[in-house]
Amino acid sequence: MAFARFRECFFPAAEWVDGEDPEPLREALWSLVLAWQLASPKRVTLVEPAFEELGRVLTTGGCWQRAEAALWLLAKYAKGGKKEEVQKASQAPLLILTKLQNLHESVLRPLEPLVISSCALVEAIPCAEAAPFLLELRLARPQARKALRSVCASCRSALMGTDLARTLQRRALEGEDDLVASAAQLQDADGVRQLAQHWAKLCLEASPAQLPQRARAVFASMTRADICLLLMPDCAHFLRFVPREEQVLFAVRVAEFASTSQHLR
Numbered sequence: 001m002a003f004a005r006f007r008e009c010f011f012p013a014a015e016w017v018d019g020e021d022p023e024p025l026r027e028a029l030w031s032l033v034l035a036w037q038l039a040s041p042k043r044v045t046l047v048e049p050a051f052e053e054l055g056r057v058l059t060t061g062g063c064w065q066r067a068e069a070a071l072w073l074l075a076k077y078a079k080g081g082k083k084e085e086v087q088k089a090s091q092a093p094l095l096i097l098t099k100l101q102n103l104h105e106s107v108l109r110p111l112e113p114l115v116i117s118s119c120a121l122v123e124a125i126p127c128a129e130a131a132p133f134l135l136e137l138r139l140a141r142p143q144a145r146k147a148l149r150s151v152c153a154s155c156r157s158a159l160m161g162t163d164l165a166r167t168l169q170r171r172a173l174e175g176e177d178d179l180v181a182s183a184a185q186l187q188d189a190d191g192v193r194q195l196a197q198h199w200a201k202l203c204l205e206a207s208p209a210q211l212p213q214r215a216r217a218v219f220a221s222m223t224r225a226d227i228c229l230l231l232m233p234d235c236a237h238f239l240r241f242v243p244r245e246e247q248v249l250f251a252v253r254v255a256e257f258a259s260t261s262q263h264l265r
Contacts, residue, residue: 003036003044010046011053014073015065016113026069030076047085050074054092064114067096071117078124090125093118097133105138112139119143126154131164135179145178152185160186173198177213181220189224196221200234215241219250225257 010033014026037043053070056062071093074086096118100108108115115137122130123146131151137144152159152168159165165186172183172195180199184192199217206214215238222228228235239247 003040006032006036007046007049010073011049011066011069014069015063016068017065018110022069026072030073034080045077045082045085046073047077047082050077050086051089054089058092058095064111068114068117071096071114071121075117075120075124078121083125087125089121090127091129093122094127094130094133097130097137101133101136108139115140116143119147123147123150126151128155128158131155131159135164135167141178145182148179149181149185152182156185160188162186169195172217177217177220180217184221184223189226192221192224192227193230196227196231200231200238203234203238211238212241215239216246219246222250222253225260228254228257 010029014022014029016022033046037045050070050073053062053066054074057064057067074089078086096114100111100115103111119134119137119140120143122134123143126147128151131148134144134148134151165183168179168183169187169191172179177199180195184195187195196218199214199221203211203214203218218231218235218238219242222231222235235250239250242250
């Protein structure tokens with residue numbers, strides 16, 4: 001009974017309000033959800049209520065703020081180990097992005113939180129069909145590109161050799177550094193080598209202000225052990241120009257390559 005009352009209050013409390021930062025309250029509510037789940041013999045969750053909120057906005061035009069909160073919540077569940085339970089929501093972001101793609105920017109901009117949470121769920125539960133929408137999103141570009149990387153990595157076999165893969169490669173070579181990681185996932189050895197060498201060359205020509213961004217693109221292209229070995233001297237030189245988190249990720253990647261490649265041991 002108590003949890004039933006809580007679930008009725010969760011989405012109104014967690015919904016987006018313009019001019020306010022919902023994250024502190026949402027994180028507090030999420031902590032309460034987890035504590036309740038652990039304490040209850042039934043392991044109660046808010047997965048089904050989240051599905052209901054999404055269903056309303058997709059079928060009858062319900063409250064988009066609550067749908068956004070539902071997407072946020074399902075992404076938290078998926079990233080927290082309940083991916084199978086929320087798998088049936090994988091098409092919801094695609095349906096939402098389809099509805100939003102032709103809206104005028106003046107209408108679309110207030111819906112940016114809905115786009116961001118849609119991207120978060122795609123990142124947690126990658127869906128190959130969402131990739132073209134993520135590539136062309138006019139809002140929430142950082143979140144869209146992050147979700148696109150997740151899709152390209154998880155759905156590589158379905159996307160390799162497609163028009164999307166060719167478009168990503170072309171645009172990454174033309175200068176869209178935030179597409180390098182996605183493009184590199186969908187290329188063969190020659191394509192990855194072309195990407196990595198192109199951005200390494202751009203790093204050598206870069207001004208001090210340009211170097212960090214271009215160096216990140218070089219590290220984003222390191223998806224193969226042979227390419228990593230080929231450009232290891234350049235990587236060692238560029239490493240100090242990227243944030244500590246990316247330095248650690250590169251070190252982990254090299255360690256993974258070394259476990260399978262004699263040349264990197």
